[in-house]
Amino acid sequence: MRMVDIIVNKREGNANTQAEIDFLINGYVNGEIPDYQISAWLMATFFQGMSDEESFYLTKAMLYSGDIIDLSMVDGVKVDKHSTGGVGDKTTLVLGPLVASVGAKVAKLSGRGLGHTGGTLDKMESIEGMSIDISEEKFIEQVNDINIAVAGQTKKLVPADKLLYALRDVTGTVPSKPLIASSIMSKKLASGADVICLDVKIGDGAFMKTLEDAKDLSKIMVAIGDSFGKKVTAFITDMDQPLGHTIGNRLEVKEAMETLMGNGPEDLETLCVNIASYMIYYANKAETLEAAKQLAYDQLHNGKAFAKFEEFIQAQGGVVPNLNDFIHVDEVMPYKAKKAGYIKQIKALNIGLASMKLGGGRETKEQDIDPNVGIVLHKKVGQCVEVGEVLCDIYRNQKWSDDILGLLDDAYCIVEEVVETPETIKTIIG
Numbered sequence: 001m002r003m004v005d006i007i008v009n010k011r012e013g014n015a016n017t018q019a020e021i022d023f024l025i026n027g028y029v030n031g032e033i034p035d036y037q038i039s040a041w042l043m044a045t046f047f048q049g050m051s052d053e054e055s056f057y058l059t060k061a062m063l064y065s066g067d068i069i070d071l072s073m074v075d076g077v078k079v080d081k082h083s084t085g086g087v088g089d090k091t092t093l094v095l096g097p098l099v100a101s102v103g104a105k106v107a108k109l110s111g112r113g114l115g116h117t118g119g120t121l122d123k124m125e126s127i128e129g130m131s132i133d134i135s136e137e138k139f140i141e142q143v144n145d146i147n148i149a150v151a152g153q154t155k156k157l158v159p160a161d162k163l164l165y166a167l168r169d170v171t172g173t174v175p176s177k178p179l180i181a182s183s184i185m186s187k188k189l190a191s192g193a194d195v196i197c198l199d200v201k202i203g204d205g206a207f208m209k210t211l212e213d214a215k216d217l218s219k220i221m222v223a224i225g226d227s228f229g230k231k232v233t234a235f236i237t238d239m240d241q242p243l244g245h246t247i248g249n250r251l252e253v254k255e256a257m258e259t260l261m262g263n264g265p266e267d268l269e270t271l272c273v274n275i276a277s278y279m280i281y282y283a284n285k286a287e288t289l290e291a292a293k294q295l296a297y298d299q300l301h302n303g304k305a306f307a308k309f310e311e312f313i314q315a316q317g318g319v320v321p322n323l324n325d326f327i328h329v330d331e332v333m334p335y336k337a338k339k340a341g342y343i344k345q346i347k348a349l350n351i352g353l354a355s356m357k358l359g360g361g362r363e364t365k366e367q368d369i370d371p372n373v374g375i376v377l378h379k380k381v382g383q384c385v386e387v388g389e390v391l392c393d394i395y396r397n398q399k400w401s402d403d404i405l406g407l408l409d410d411a412y413c414i415v416e417e418v419v420e421t422p423e424t425i426k427t428i429i430g
Helices: 003-011 018-029 035-048 052-063 091-100 120-125 136-146 159-171 177-190 211-227 249-260 266-282 289-301 304-315 348-360 403-411
Strands: 078-083 105-110 148-152 195-202 231-238 331-336 341-346 374-377 390-396 412-415 425-429
Touching: 003 018, 003 035, 018 035, 018 052, 018 159, 035 159, 035 177, 052 159, 052 177, 052 211, 078 091, 078 177, 078 266, 091 105, 091 120, 091 148, 091 249, 091 266, 091 289, 091 304, 105 120, 105 136, 120 148, 120 249, 136 148, 136 304, 148 304, 159 177, 177 211, 195 211, 195 266, 211 231, 211 425, 231 266, 249 266, 249 304, 249 374, 266 289, 266 425, 289 304, 348 374, 348 390, 348 403, 390 403, 403 412
Parallel strands: 078 105, 078 195, 105 148, 195 231
Antiparallel strands: 231 425, 331 390, 341 412, 374 390
8 A cells, every 4th residue: 555545535525544644644653654654644634634434444544543541440431522723711610510511421631722711731730739640540529429430531542543633733624523523523532432522613813704614613523422332512602802701810710619509601501500510411311402401500600510620620630729818919910892893793702812912822832821811801702892892801920012002902803782691502403
């Protein structure tokens, strides 16, 4: 078998066979196929696409390129969730304890953020003493004991994805839906869960810009999950404005804790309750989806979800934050409205970039994150504002650049006519 024939086959719009895909993935991981040939195949795939069968073959080859977490020692149905990434996305910190509080088993491997916001692990490590480096034995023991553990991904998990993504990033092939789907699903499948809920973001602050693109991607991922015998549900959710009110690691932890106490913003609570309902239902902890949804809502408002959060933090060495003494910054600067009207849009990407420039995200893997800085929104899309009213607060320390204000100026679109509040969840697939 020759790599050039596989490239030509895909270039001409033909489907690659399982043997061909196994050959190219194994050859690339083992260093036997050079970057330039894989790059050519990636570009051919970008233009020609893949069938559901090819996506399954690619996911399987990537999945078995490294370690697979064996969760057979965890009692019960294992549930997991994945977000395609967004600004202010602190859902794991709410969803994990919430779902675990009803007895479902949440075994989650998460990543760090590279770009305008910190990832789940960065948020967790902003909590004093919190450890994300857990052995597989400790991970399984903790899930059995308290129903939840969240840890960092090991380097041996799906090495093919790391190699392919690095190449996609420099060859202009990142937006390929089959490649995105295989990347996400190979990692989720390697993590060992039985039930996977996907939060597919669309809009300004997301990778998918349109509802149709998000639906296409979601259908591919659900089909891959079905092929592996997993129950996969995709929620397509709004990212034309940040989720919740906070952007920045400790600010987001604080908001997650408030949500677990029943005092969170409406959009964040709505999203978490709905995704939790599917996780709870498919974990056999409720007889119907409606009953699961009511149970999730009740757990947020009766103190049980927050109690599980405290147990989770302490189990991983953390000290549960005192919210009155958790955020430490030199200055909180108000950013005020320059005109009156109704907020039509808050560009999530701009808000995220502004937070990054404050030190709340990283542009390179080596950069440190300041866990205290960020932005707190006081107004959301659909709300009325007056001239001089505070739109958001900027939590800053030493780091500052003048273009932060420019990003905020461009982020807000205020119009005269009334604007409807957008739906948080656009549709559900699976």
